[in-house]
Structure formats: structure tokens, C-alpha cells
Amino acid sequence: METDKLLQSEVRVINIGLAEFAHDLERCDVPVVHVEWSPPAVGDPRIAALLAKLGG
Amino acid sequence: MTSASPDTIAGANREALRRILASDPVLVDVQLARDAIPRLPDRTILHAGPPIGWDRMCGPMRGAVAGAIVFEGWADDLDAAARLAASGEIRFEPNHHYDGVGPMTGITTRNMAVLVVENRAFGNRAFCTVNEGIGNVMRFGGNDREVIERLQWIASVAGPALGAAIRHRKGIPLKSLIARGLSMGDEMHMRNAACSSLILRELAGDLADTARSDLSRILRFIAGNDMFFLNVAMAMAKSIAAAAHDIPHSTVVTTMARNGTDFGIRVSGTGDHWFTGPAQMARGLLFAGFCEADGNVDIGDSCITETVGLGGFAMAASPAVVGFIGAGTLSDAIAYTHRMREITVGTNADWALPTLEMAGVPTGIDIRKVLATGVLPVINTAIANRLPGRGQVGAGVVHPPLTCFEQALIRFAEMNGADA
Numbered sequence: 250m251e252t253d254k255l256l257q258s259e260v261r262v263i264n265i266g267l268a269e270f271a272h273d274l275e276r277c278d279v280p281v282v283h284v285e286w287s288p289p290a291v292g293d294p295r296i297a298a299l300l301a302k303l304g305g
Numbered sequence: 306m307t308s309a310s311p312d313t314i315a316g317a318n319r320e321a322l323r324r325i326l327a328s329d330p331v332l333v334d335v336q337l338a339r340d341a342i343p344r345l346p347d348r349t350i351l352h353a354g355p356p357i358g359w360d361r362m363c364g365p366m367r368g369a370v371a372g373a374i375v376f377e378g379w380a381d382d383l384d385a386a387a388r389l390a391a392s393g394e395i396r397f398e399p400n401h402h403y404d405g406v407g408p409m410t411g412i413t414t415r416n417m418a419v420l421v422v423e424n425r426a427f428g429n430r431a432f433c434t435v436n437e438g439i440g441n442v443m444r445f446g447g448n449d450r451e452v453i454e455r456l457q458w459i460a461s462v463a464g465p466a467l468g469a470a471i472r473h474r475k476g477i478p479l480k481s482l483i484a485r486g487l488s489m490g491d492e493m494h495m496r497n498a499a500c501s502s503l504i505l506r507e508l509a510g511d512l513a514d515t516a517r518s519d520l521s522r523i524l525r526f527i528a529g530n531d532m533f534f535l536n537v538a539m540a541m542a543k544s545i546a547a548a549a550h551d552i553p554h555s556t557v558v559t560t561m562a563r564n565g566t567d568f569g570i571r572v573s574g575t576g577d578h579w580f581t582g583p584a585q586m587a588r589g590l591l592f593a594g595f596c597e598a599d600g601n602v603d604i605g606d607s608c609i610t611e612t613v614g615l616g617g618f619a620m621a622a623s624p625a626v627v628g629f630i631g632a633g634t635l636s637d638a639i640a641y642t643h644r645m646r647e648i649t650v651g652t653n654a655d656w657a658l659p660t661l662e663m664a665g666v667p668t669g670i671d672i673r674k675v676l677a678t679g680v681l682p683v684i685n686t687a688i689a690n691r692l693p694g695r696g697q698v699g700a701g702v703v704h705p706p707l708t709c710f711e712q713a714l715i716r717f718a719e720m721n722g723a724d725a
Contacts, residue, residue, distance in 0.1 A: 285644070287679035291707060296676055299714055302723045304311025305556070305673020 309554040309721040317555035321573050322650045322669045324549045325613060329426040330541040331476040335468035337460060339415035341432050342403050348379065349396040353411025353606045354564025355579040356399055359390045363565035363601050365446030368693020369410035372448025376456055377414050383448055401560055404547060405432040406539045406606035409444035409689055410565070417456060418464030420537055422479065424544035431543035435459050436536040438529065439697070446693030462519050463526060470511035477507055479541045480655060483615070488659055492623040493538040494607055494616030495630055495685040495700055500534035501527065535607065542609040549573055556717060557650060558670040561612050561682065561705060565604035570709045572672055575720060580713040582706030587688050589701015590631035601691040603703045608684045614653050614668035617683035617702065618645045621660045630685055630700040635660065641683050642667065648674040648682065672717070675710045
């Protein structure tokens, strides 16, 4: 997709992570679906390495 | 050292879930703790949460300890009791080390009455004190004459009468009672109105047959307390969680508990080791006249209910509770339950949620899923006044600290040859 034309048609947004971004769009009447997400292991490399071995 | 592959862990966790689902908890008796738990030593006080000494106990816990010492006759008054508690002559241990649980301060001593729940599928028993009612009670650190006399009446009159009535009808199966309660708006942690009524209905006739005295007072005592069933649910949950404990390679949480200072968890595959972190302040609604500074941080063994899929995990069952604890609307309650599916091994079809097309409650918290998603278990809870004996100042939602799960995973990895 050509990104320079992205905002020239109707914008529909999937927001991932920080809910406040979705709330701002809602306030502007932009269709938005919010997905709750945070980085695996909350960004801790040691825990992430253990999860890679142990699954989950 | 043995190693555990993701498949091995998944198999162990399926076994933990199987044991939870296969459990058959039955309320079988009310006894004095010294009879129900013969290995409970003298001059020992059992408390909620992970291990803690007098020096780190919060206000309500200290108040309850002093009251329990007077109740047991180990000191004549509260000042002497506090000195004795600080002297090192009293042994403090978690309820969980004796197959027990207790709400809020959770104080249990030898001469207090305890509910006895037997998990008939696995033969283990679990214990919880009898709920004292609301207001000035020992679970909130109350320790004056009113509190002590009520505990004495429970131990000498109400407890024996309840025990006789329960034995008279050969026990009360709890699994089906919980199922009915969920369909009537209880989530079994902060709302027990339905099950408290149901168990009174179950017991009333037998109490009439067996009570030697004070029948009307006993009936009013139960009928006047919407949280009477909480302690039954807690003993039941403990009997279930204990059956899923000590499964090699399992990453399922079998204990969550708080002592008013620390939050602690234990995991099936890591033995009896506690993984602790600072207990958090619940977010919710405070009663009129109180502010957040009046509240104590999270306290009590009652989140054993969440450990087996009730409480916050079953929030979708309870539109009434979601408003009471300031957690939003029914759709928020449903969202809480949905979120708990992300961190659990499966669901419990026997405990179905009407607002979720009769889907079962999310069951079996997997520490790996908690860490992979960053989604922490949600716990519905009362908020105690940080001063002893002042009762409850509100109710809300709280989470364990993430560090408990991080420590548990590191320990699990060390035990299973998977160090980072």
C-alpha cells in the first residue's frame, strides 16, 4: 500500500497497547478497535529467554 | 536435575486442571482448630498470607494477634499480649502451612472453631474459621471484649451446633451449591449473599434437630451476614487447590495470599516455596467518610477463591459486585473474566457463567501465561482500615505484584534445568 495515500480515504484504526490513543480517536469519531497488549515478559530479557525455553 | 519441555509442562498443567475439575469438596464438620488440625502446636498463631514476624505486621494483623492471645488466655490484657507477641515466645505461621485459610488477618488459634471441608475425590481436608459477621471483628483487627466474647460463643455454642447439624446430614456437597450461587449473582469472594442464604436453607432443619441452645441466635447469626459463606468457599477452594499442588513440572498457581504487608504465591511444581512481593493497595470504592490513606494494603487468604476460578475470575457472574467494588459496569465485569482466560489453563464447565452463554469460569493460573501476556490475576477484595479494629473502609480490585511470578518462573527454571 502506498502510505502517502493512507489518510486520503476513510481511516479505520486497530490500536494496540496504550488505550489512550484509542480514546483520542474515539473522541474524534474515528472508528477504532482497541487491542489490549503488552510486550511479552513485560520487556524483561531474562524472563523472555526462560519463556522461550519453557513455553507459555 | 530433570528438564521440562513445553510439552511436559503442558501435560503437568493438564493434570493440575484435571484435579481441580475432579475435586469433590464437601463441608463435613465444624471443630475446634486443635481437634481439626492436631499438628497445630500450642502458643502458635496462624495468620493470612506468606510468613511474617511481629516486626513487619500491619496494624490490623497486630490487633488481631493481640486479641487472639487474650482469647487463648496467654495474656490477661491487650498490652501484655502485644509484649508477648513481640517477645518471640509466640510462633507465627501461615494458615497455608496447616491446610488452612482465613479472611483478612486470617488469625487462627487452637481454640477457635474452624469449618472442615473434605475433598472426597482426593481425601484431603482444608480449614477456615467461621465468619464472625461485619464491623468490629478479628479479621479486621478487632480485639475488644465484644470480639473475644463473640469468638468464644462461636467456639462453644455456634460451632458445635453447626458441626452437629452438618454431621447430622452427612455433609453438604459444595460444588453444586457454588454452581447455583454463580447463577444467582455470587462470585464467592465479595458477594456471597446467595450461597449464604442457600446454606442456611440447607442447615436450618438439621440445626433445629440438633442445636442444644441458642437456636434462634445461631439462625440470626447466619441470616444476618451475607458473607457467612465466604469462609466456607475459602475452605472449599483450599481443599481443591491443595489437590493440585506438588505436581512435578506444573506451572499452575496453587496459592495466592497476602498478610497485609507482602503478597505471596506458591506454584504446584515448585513445592512449598513462597514467592513474595509488596502487597498492593486495592482500587475501588471507599465508604463515606474514608480516604485512601485510611486503607491498609491488600490482606487475607481469601484470594484462594480466585486461585480456583472464583472471585474476580468469575466477576461476570456478579453484576451486583462490580458496582460495589467500583469496577465499572457489567460489560467491564465480563471483560475481567474474559481477560483471565488469557492466563489460565482451561475452564470449569461445572461452574458456568450465565452472562457468558454458560461458559465455565477460567481456571488454573499458569505463571508462564501471566508473564507472557503481562496480564495479572484480578482479585476482588475488601479494604481494611489500616488501624486495628476499625473494620472495613471499602472494597475494590487488586492484583498480585508481577515479581511473584518472575521469581516463581526463575525458580521453576532452576529446578528444571532451564536456567537462562
